[in-house]
Amino acid sequence: MGLWGLPLTFMSLVVTDVVGAYIGSSCGHIEKIVLFMQSLLGVFFHFIGGAASGSFYIPFKKVRGWAWESYWIVGGLFSWLIIPPLAAWLTVPHFTEIIAQAAPGALEWTFFWGVLWGVGGLLYGLGVRYLGMSLGNSVLLGFTSAFGALVPAIYYNFVPTAGKTSFHELLSSHWGRIVLAGVALCLAGIYICGRAGMLKEKELSEEKKKESVREFHLTKGLLICTVSGILSACFNYGIEAGGSMAATANQLWHQAHPDVGTKFLYQNNVTYIVLLWGGLTTNFIWCMVLNARNRTFGDYTNRKTPLANNYFFSALAGTTWFLQFFFYGMGESRLGNGASSWILHMAFIILVANLWGFALKEWQGVSPRTRVTITTGIIAILLSVMLVGYGNSLK
Numbered sequence: 139m140g141l142w143g144l145p146l147t148f149m150s151l152v153v154t155d156v157v158g159a160y161i162g163s164s165c166g167h168i169e170k171i172v173l174f175m176q177s178l179l180g181v182f183f184h185f186i187g188g189a190a191s192g193s194f195y196i197p198f199k200k201v202r203g204w205a206w207e208s209y210w211i212v213g214g215l216f217s218w219l220i221i222p223p224l225a226a227w228l229t230v231p232h233f234t235e236i237i238a239q240a241a242p243g244a245l246e247w248t249f250f251w252g253v254l255w256g257v258g259g260l261l262y263g264l265g266v267r268y269l270g271m272s273l274g275n276s277v278l279l280g281f282t283s284a285f286g287a288l289v290p291a292i293y294y295n296f297v298p299t300a301g302k303t304s305f306h307e308l309l310s311s312h313w314g315r316i317v318l319a320g321v322a323l324c325l326a327g328i329y330i331c332g333r334a335g336m337l338k339e340k341e342l343s344e345e346k347k348k349e350s351v352r353e354f355h356l357t358k359g360l361l362i363c364t365v366s367g368i369l370s371a372c373f374n375y376g377i378e379a380g381g382s383m384a385a386t387a388n389q390l391w392h393q394a395h396p397d398v399g400t401k402f403l404y405q406n407n408v409t410y411i412v413l414l415w416g417g418l419t420t421n422f423i424w425c426m427v428l429n430a431r432n433r434t435f436g437d438y439t440n441r442k443t444p445l446a447n448n449y450f451f452s453a454l455a456g457t458t459w460f461l462q463f464f465f466y467g468m469g470e471s472r473l474g475n476g477a478s479s480w481i482l483h484m485a486f487i488i489l490v491a492n493l494w495g496f497a498l499k500e501w502q503g504v505s506p507r508t509r510v511t512i513t514t515g516i517i518a519i520l521l522s523v524m525l526v527g528y529g530n531s532l533k
Contacts, residue, residue, distance in 0.1 A: 180469040181482065187465030188486020190458050192275065192494060195266055197455040203443030207428035209452045210263050211421060212438075216456030218418035222411045225464055229404035230387050231394070236408050241382040245412055248383075251376035252416020258282075258369030260421050261362050268359030270500040273335045273512070275491035277360060280328035280519050281367025283484035284321045286374040293375075313532035320481070320525030327518030332360060334512035338504050373413065373463075377470070380409035406467030462487070485523035492516050 201209045226233040237245070266274040288305070295304040308314030335356050377384075384405040391402035429435045437443070462483075470479045495501065501509060 180479070183465045183469035184479065184482045185486050187462040187469060188483055189490045190465065191462035191483075191487040192490025194455050194458040194462070195263075196494060197451040197458065200451040201448045203440065204437045204448055205428070205432055205434040206263065206267065207425040207432070208434055208437035209448065209455075210260075211425035212449060212452040213456035213459065214418065214421045214425070216453045217459045218414040218421070218456075221457055221460040222407070222414050225404075225460070226407045226411055230408050232390060233387070233408045233411070236383050236386050236390075237412060239386075240380075240412075244380055244382045247379035248376050248409060248412045249416040251372045251379055252413040253420050254369055254416075255372035255376060255413070256417035256420030258366045258372065259417055260424055261366035262370065265359055265363035265366050268355045269335065269363060270354065270495055270498075273331060273338075273495070273500070274359060274363055275495070276331040276488055276512075276516060276519065277328055277335075278363040278367040278370065279484045279488050279491075280324055280331070281364060282370040283481050283519070283523070284324050284328075285368050286371035286481075286484070288321060289371060290375065290378055313529045316529030316532065317526050320522045320529060322522075323525060324481075324519055324522035327515045327522060330515030330518055331512060332515075334508055334515055335360065337508040337511060338501070341504050341508060376413040376416070377406060377409060380412060383408050383412070403468050406470060407464070410463055410467070481523050481526045485520055488516065488519055 198209055198213065223233075230236070262278060265278050268274070269277070291303050291305040291308055294302040295306050298304065303314075308318055338356075387405040387408050388402040391405070392398065429437075439445075466479070466483050469483065501512060
């Protein structure tokens with residue numbers, strides 16, 4: 139068990155044991171309370187991960203004198219290359235052996251989905267650049283939520299897998315129809331948020347719009363965020379593809395801790411290494427192309443810029459970004475990697491990103507009608523999450 143693994147796993151086990159000892163009456167009641175506490179921990183971990191994701195772009199705003207591609211790839215090296223293996227080393231025993239002995243096809247498919255997700259992640263940076271934290275995240279993550287929750291179910295409709303939910307099961311069951319209603323509401327929320335962006339475009343002068351978002355461009359931003367949102371859902375598919383590596387980590391951990399009945403809290407950290415290699419590949423190639431095209435290779439050594447400051451805040455942004463999936467993996471180990479975990483994670487990101495958007499005055503100067511519209515869209519997306527969660531609780 140790594141240094142980071144001890145405190146949080148200990149807390150989880152202590153909470154479970156204390157509840158069990160305190161109740162001590164009916165085994166059925168104890169099991170229900172234990173499951174409830176585990177689910178509560180899962181929600182808490184998803185909240186921390188969502189807060190990290192919704193906040194990670196803020197340090198980039200402190201970077202001065204660098205082109206976007208320069209600070210994006212410096213942050214990305216921490217997000218996708220440096221921090222993931224460090225986190226695995228601290229939390230997953232024998233993680234290198236798990237990767238080396240992965241099931242046939244697991245590495246290739248996990249890497250493949252990482253490459254596609256990397257395109258979505260690359261476009262995320264551009265989407266927020268053109269729309270801002272509030273509108274950009276609402277549109278982009280709304281699409282990510284819907285596609286991340288639905289596509290695996292569609293896949294399992296054609297490739298039936300034990301323990302996995304198919305799209306036919308969603309359509310034919312009461313709980314499944316509630317989940318689909320939640321996804322439909324999520325898409326409606328995206329539309330409403332897009333409508334708010336159009337109202338903002340009409341109401342504010344170019345000067346006013348760029349006071350809060352320096353490069354505001356509605357059409358370009360909405361197109362980029364739509365594509366990014368769809369491709370960003372590939373991260374969830376990558377977790378599914380690398381599930382055998384997580385299962386091996388879980389099995390090895392249980393062999394060392396036979397008295398523990400819950401899943402290994404950090405089992406997904408080994409999967410992230412391979413998945414994020416794919417994301418790094420896409421982003422590194424594109425940023426190097428932009429460095430060459432824009433002649434910005436000099437940014438990394440330009441002493442006319444605050445180099446220490448720029449490297450520090452880029453590294454901080456990248457590290458904060460990785461924490462979203464570090465805690466997502468912990469939440470998923472308690473709730474499962476179904477629609478509930480993915481949508482819950484996305485909802486917390488949308489909530490935190492919009493709080494930042496309002497704090498950064500991205501909607502300052504718009505009419506009350508526009509404020510009501512963006513608020514309605516955000517509420518619709520958050521309500522959709524509750525519907526999906528409720529539907530899955532009935533499963």
